[in-house]
Amino acid sequence: MHAAAVSRPAVRLFRSTAHAVSCDATVAAAGAAQPAGSWRGFAVAVAATRAVLFYTTTFLFASPLFVVMLAAYPYVLLFDKFRRRAEHAVNTVWAKLSTLLFYSVHIEGLDNLPPADQPAVYVSNHQSFLDIYTLFHLHRDFKFISKTTNFLIPIVGWSMFLTGHVMINRVDRRSQLDCLKQCGGLLKQGASVLFFPEGTRSKDGRMHAFKKGAFSVAAKAKVPVVPITLIGTGDLMPNAQEYLLFPGTVKVGILCLLGFHHLLIHVLQIVIHPAVSAKDADSMSAEAFAAIASSLPPELVAPL
Numbered sequence: 001m002h003a004a005a006v007s008r009p010a011v012r013l014f015r016s017t018a019h020a021v022s023c024d025a026t027v028a029a030a031g032a033a034q035p036a037g038s039w040r041g042f043a044v045a046v047a048a049t050r051a052v053l054f055y056t057t058t059f060l061f062a063s064p065l066f067v068v069m070l071a072a073y074p075y076v077l078l079f080d081k082f083r084r085r086a087e088h089a090v091n092t093v094w095a096k097l098s099t100l101l102f103y104s105v106h107i108e109g110l111d112n113l114p115p116a117d118q119p120a121v122y123v124s125n126h127q128s129f130l131d132i133y134t135l136f137h138l139h140r141d142f143k144f145i146s147k148t149t150n151f152l153i154p155i156v157g158w159s160m161f162l163t164g165h166v167m168i169n170r171v172d173r174r175s176q177l178d179c180l181k182q183c184g185g186l187l188k189q190g191a192s193v194l195f196f197p198e199g200t201r202s203k204d205g206r207m208h209a210f211k212k213g214a215f216s217v218a219a220k221a222k223v224p225v226v227p228i229t230l231i232g233t234g235d236l237m238p239n240a241q242e243y244l245l246f247p248g249t250v251k252v253g254i255l256c257l258l259g260f261h262h263l264l265i266h267v268l269q270i271v272i273h274p275a276v277s278a279k280d281a282d283s284m285s286a287e288a289f290a291a292i293a294s295s296l297p298p299e300l301v302a303p304l
Helices: 007-030 034-080 085-099 132-136 149-153 157-162 173-188 215-222 281-293
Strands: 106-108 121-124 142-147 164-169 191-197 225-231 269-272
Touching: 034 085, 034 157, 085 132, 085 157, 085 191, 121 132, 121 215, 121 281, 132 142, 132 225, 132 269, 142 149, 149 157, 149 164, 157 269, 164 173, 173 191, 173 215, 191 215, 215 281, 225 281
Parallel strands: 106 269, 121 191, 121 225, 142 164, 142 191
Antiparallel strands: 225 269
């Protein structure tokens, strides 16, 4: 994990100007030599290869680490039933090893994280399959909500069960209510919970209106909400294109290679905003949405 302080205006300026200048110059120099379609095909082929390598890597690391989790499970149930910090630590190692060769993460606002022993509701925009891998870089144990079917995935899903992540059947209203009740119980026992309040990954890359569940749970438990902006995961692995993984780097800025935008070395960044103190659910939702949106380009925020 790499953490550095970079101002958001500087990031946006570099993105908007360097991308236009460097890409235009590169297109002028190289565009005549090779058709854009050839580079597009090459970029997609590279991204597809990287995706295969990524999934292979994550499963190779998951298998031995799952054995460690199984060994720790009796201890966890006896002494740390709700937070399951040992299991979460293994999750963090797995996520970092899985991503190490494929993309780097820049984190801004680490000082805005609450103390590790303070329960909180973490909320983030949801762009990509990579979001969970990326959020494990925060070094905070939390429980996230996932579809029941995901818990059936060999090794990875079983690890989610051992860590105590929360199952939900999105089409079953009773399951949704049980999920929120379980999250409230976890908060009362000192465990933190992570929500993607949009409800699902964005289909168009923009952040959409938040559902109220996360904020109702926080209001009832009287815990803060920590808004987090994920920037760039949707560029690395777009939603519904989980068979592609484009390059990512910690560098601030966008580099255009060979005149084709899919050969960018994308910026990947986590921005942690100041916590929203416990109050009514509507106010917390509005404040969290505004905070997360403040670090996104306007075109990536859908009208409410």
